[in-house]
Amino acid sequence: MDPLDLLRLLLDPQRLAVVGDVAARPRTSAELAQRHGIGTEEVLRTLAPLVQADLVTAADATYHLDVDAWRALARTLPRGAPASPRVGFGMTAEETGVLARFFQGDRLSELPAQRHKRLVVLERLALEFEPGVRYPEREVNSLLRRFHDDHATLRRALVDEGYLDRAAGEYWRAGGRVV
CATH class of the missing domain: 1.10.10.10 (Winged helix-like DNA-binding domain superfamily/Winged helix DNA-binding domain)
Incomplete structure (x- = not known):
């Protein structure tokens, strides 16, 4: 069938x-x-x-x-597109394996429920922000929307987990690795 x-x-x-x-x-x-x-x-x-x-x-x-x-x-069902090689940029092989389960192409299919996996995804998203640069909320939303339509949830998670900080409508990189 x-x-x-x-x-x-x-x-x-x-x-x-x-x-x-x-x-x-x-x-x-x-x-x-x-x-x-x-x-x-x-x-x-x-x-x-x-x-x-x-x-x-x-x-x-x-x-x-x-x-x-x-x-x-x-x-027999078609598989989704594999994660783009770009998604693994700056990540370890183990982390890239986690990302492969949650990305199709360059898009995040879902934010992982398990915290340790969610932190891997957030770590990767944080790499999109240059340390020392302040971003208006509009720009943060636009950047995160490239990965997932629910940019507000991603933005909140990045702030809550200490990858981004915010004040007066601006966001900046506050944690995570630098590559």
């Missing part, structure tokens, strides 16, 4: 709910019918395309999610 076809199938809220139940644990059509307030024939129609695609199997009147088939389908 093509991943786009699967997405179209899962846009049906009833099918998505039924598949979610089957993913949680194997269930019979009678269980699924009762849980979702539909007839068993409707359960069969709902799951039929996924059974035909071998993503759901029926054995002993019980439906099972074929996790390996879903993983195989996931491997």
Whole structure:
């Protein structure tokens, strides 16, 4: 099955709910019918395309999610662009590995939840600011927007973690390495 076809199938809220139940644990059509307030024939129609695609199997009147088939389908999805080599500028090999997980091209896909990884990302962003130069907020926003649309969160994180300092609408480099 093509991943786009699967997405179209899962846009049906009833099918998505039924598949979610089957993913949680194997269930019979009678269980699924009762849980979702539909007839068993409707359960069969709902799951039929996924059974035909071998993503759901029926054995002993019980439906099972074929996790390996879903993983195989996931491997066919296109990968995002790898992090640009520029992203690793001034960073160690280990740090570059962390950055590779959170950057696609030159863009930050998300700010890491784990602090030690977030600090690696912020350290890299801090390298964009020259020590001793004062930047108006507008310029800081513009520079950070090149990496992520939520420039305000990045700016606050850089200040909170001590990479930038601010006063009177100006920001300057306050921490991090210099390369």
